Amino acid sequence: MQDRLNARLMxxxxxxxxxxxxxxxxxxPRMTNTFMRGGNDDPAELMxxxxxxxxxxxxxxxxxxxxxxxxxxxxTEAYKxxxxxxxxxxxGATLIGDGPTVLTKVAGIGNDxxxxxxxxxxxxxxxxxxxxxxxxxxxxxxxxxxxTA
Amino acid sequence: MIENLDPRSFLYRxxxxxxxxxxxxxxxxxxxxxxxxxxxxxxxxxxxxxxxxRLKTADYSTDSGFGLRGVSGEMTGFSHSNEISxxxxxxxAQTLQxxxxxxxxxxxxxxxNNRHLYGEANPLEAIxxxxxxxxxxxxxxxxxxxxxxxxxxxxxxSGSWSVVEVVxxxxxxxxxxxxxxxxxxxxxxxxxxxxxxxxxxxxGRYLYDDLFEEGxxxxxxxxxxAQALVNLESVDAPAGEQxxxxxxxxxxxxxxxxxxxxxxxxSTARAPAPFPARSASASPLPASPSSTTAQSASGAAR
Numbered sequence: 001m002q003d004r005l006n007a008r009l010m011x012x013x014x015x016x017x018x019x020x021x022x023x024x025x026x027x028x029p030r031m032t033n034t035f036m037r038g039g040n041d042d043p044a045e046l047m048x049x050x051x052x053x054x055x056x057x058x059x060x061x062x063x064x065x066x067x068x069x070x071x072x073x074x075x076t077e078a079y080k081x082x083x084x085x086x087x088x089x090x091x092g093a094t095l096i097g098d099g100p101t102v103l104t105k106v107a108g109i110g111n112d113x114x115x116x117x118x119x120x121x122x123x124x125x126x127x128x129x130x131x132x133x134x135x136x137x138x139x140x141x142x143x144x145x146x147x148t149a
Numbered sequence: 150m151i152e153n154l155d156p157r158s159f160l161y162r163x164x165x166x167x168x169x170x171x172x173x174x175x176x177x178x179x180x181x182x183x184x185x186x187x188x189x190x191x192x193x194x195x196x197x198x199x200x201x202x203r204l205k206t207a208d209y210s211t212d213s214g215f216g217l218r219g220v221s222g223e224m225t226g227f228s229h230s231n232e233i234s235x236x237x238x239x240x241x242a243q244t245l246q247x248x249x250x251x252x253x254x255x256x257x258x259x260x261x262n263n264r265h266l267y268g269e270a271n272p273l274e275a276i277x278x279x280x281x282x283x284x285x286x287x288x289x290x291x292x293x294x295x296x297x298x299x300x301x302x303x304x305x306x307s308g309s310w311s312v313v314e315v316v317x318x319x320x321x322x323x324x325x326x327x328x329x330x331x332x333x334x335x336x337x338x339x340x341x342x343x344x345x346x347x348x349x350x351x352x353g354r355y356l357y358d359d360l361f362e363e364g365x366x367x368x369x370x371x372x373x374x375a376q377a378l379v380n381l382e383s384v385d386a387p388a389g390e391q392x393x394x395x396x397x398x399x400x401x402x403x404x405x406x407x408x409x410x411x412x413x414x415x416s417t418a419r420a421p422a423p424f425p426a427r428s429a430s431a432s433p434l435p436a437s438p439s440s441t442t443a444q445s446a447s448g449a450a451r
Contacts, residue, residue, distance in 0.1 A: 004184055004220075004256060004259075005184065005220055005225065008183065008184065008253075008256055009223060014259075016259070016260075020188070020216070022190060022192070022212075022216075023188050023189065023190040023213075023214045023215050023216040023229055024214060024216060024229045024231075025216070025229075026216065026218055026225060026227040027218070034401075035401055036401055036404060043397070046394060047394055050392050050394060051392075052391075052392070053391050053392030053393055053394060054386070054387070054391050054392075054393055054394070055393075055394045055396065056393055056394070056395050056396060056400055057396040057400075058376065058396065058399060058400070059399060059400055059402060059403070062402065062403065064403075071403050073402065073403050075386075076347070076348070076376065076380075077347070077376045077379060077380070078386070080384075080387070081392075081394060088382070088383070088384050089379045089380060089382055089383040089384070090383055090384055090385065090386040090387070091345075091380060091383035091384065091385060091386060092385070092386050093386035095393065095403060097403075099403070099404055102403070102404060103404065110397060112397045113397065114397040114398040115398060116398050116399035116401070116402075117350070117351040117352070117353075117398070117399075118331065118350075118351050118352035118353035119331070119333075119350040119351065119352060119399065120399075120402065130329065133399065133401040133402045134397075134398055134399075134401045135395070135397060135398070135400065135401030135404060136397050137394065137395065137396060137397050138394070138395040138400075138404075139392070139393075139394050139395075140392070140393045140394075140395060141392050142390050142391075142392065143390070143391060143392075143393040144389070144390055144391075145386060145387065145388060145389060145390070145391045145393065146386075146388060147385060147386030147387050147388035147389075148385040148386055148388065
């Protein structure tokens with residue numbers, strides 16, 4: 001992901017990722033709409049594979065330290081999964097991990113890729129710009145859940 | 150009236166700057182640079198906050214200005230002003246003289262492979278103030294009528310319209326006119342003394358029309374309410390390493406983020422002002438005395 005300045009300095013093609021919040025901010029390399037493509041798995045079948053785990057349906061805010069890739073996100077809607085079935089809703093679950101490691105633990109990719117509905121703002125270096133994200137239902141084996149019980 | 154105006158007339162005014170002068174100024178100001186551009190922008194932003202059954206905030210503001218960037222080797226010079234005029238651009242260009250003259254080859258212009266993904270119409274103008282407030286009221290009433298457990302409803306409606314023109318020293322010019330709208334519904338539900346919340350938001354680079362469609366905003370109410378009611382029944386989350394099934398869509402935020410280069414905060418904060426307050430500290434070089442910190446022309450609610 002390169003803006004014109006960094007692409008030139010690194011001797012690679014620019015990728016059109018230079019963005020700025022407004023005329024009063026200098027451009028910097030930023031994510032644009034970023035998503036993971038869908039796979040072949042039926043989302044219900046993915047849930048069926050889970051003996052004991054959680055289903056994270058929606059997130060609120062979160063933070064990523066992108067030097068290390070570590071993230072913390074709090075779930076605004078999540079459920080237990082017990083024997084492949086949706087269980088009780090759970091409160092106060094946070095997901096903790098790092099992106100590159102999570103990607104090595106993906107066990108299933110749903111065929112239901114969806115984009116978010118236009119709610120994301122991404123902050124970096126004091127500048128805030130709108131950004132879209134998306135992914136299919138994703139089965140991740142082994143993510144740290146910060147809970148209360 | 151306004152909708153018939155050329156959007157560029159918000160940037161180029163008879164008493165300010167004209168497109169040909171802009172090109173000539175940029176060519177001379179950035180002649181010693183590898184890369185850079187003049188970025189001209191006009192924006193209008195509004196937001197409505199509806200809480201406790203009444204309109205709590207209504208903001209409207211407009212802003213315009215330019216940022217002049219010159220790049221030489223690894224150095225970037227940047228100067229900005231909220232006055233679009235030949236004199237102000239000349240003063241900004243003086244700041245860039247601090248840069249060492251570039252020795253490399255001039256950077257080529259962008260590829261020009263952009264496509265129009267949205268129209269030029271201004272969402273703020275298309276729907277009158279009273280209708281925006283009425284939508285907030287309708288949403289509030291609809292949410293409260295859905296379920297007696299609804300204790301609080303907050304609605305955030307916001308929109309912006311921005312005209313941007315990039316002028317490069319090689320004469321390349323690109324113009325973009327950007328609408329952006331957003332609707333957020335947050336609901337607090339109460340049952341047996343326990344209160345829980347749910348929220349739903351949607352938006353994008355289109356006009357308000359979509360958000361005003363009954364099916365669309367009702368869905369926002371349904372989703373926010375369902376989430377609040379689900380959370381009323383929630384039990385403590387288990388802790389420790391778990392198998393996690395991430396839902397489609399927005400949960401992609403946890404994986405898509407770690408591919409960039411610095412620490413970031415991600416939010417779904419409602420009614421984000423697309424162009425919040427600015428400060429001069431954003432410029433890597435000290436602003437020249439002439440390049441004033443941009444300030445939103447403060448907005449009387451209309």
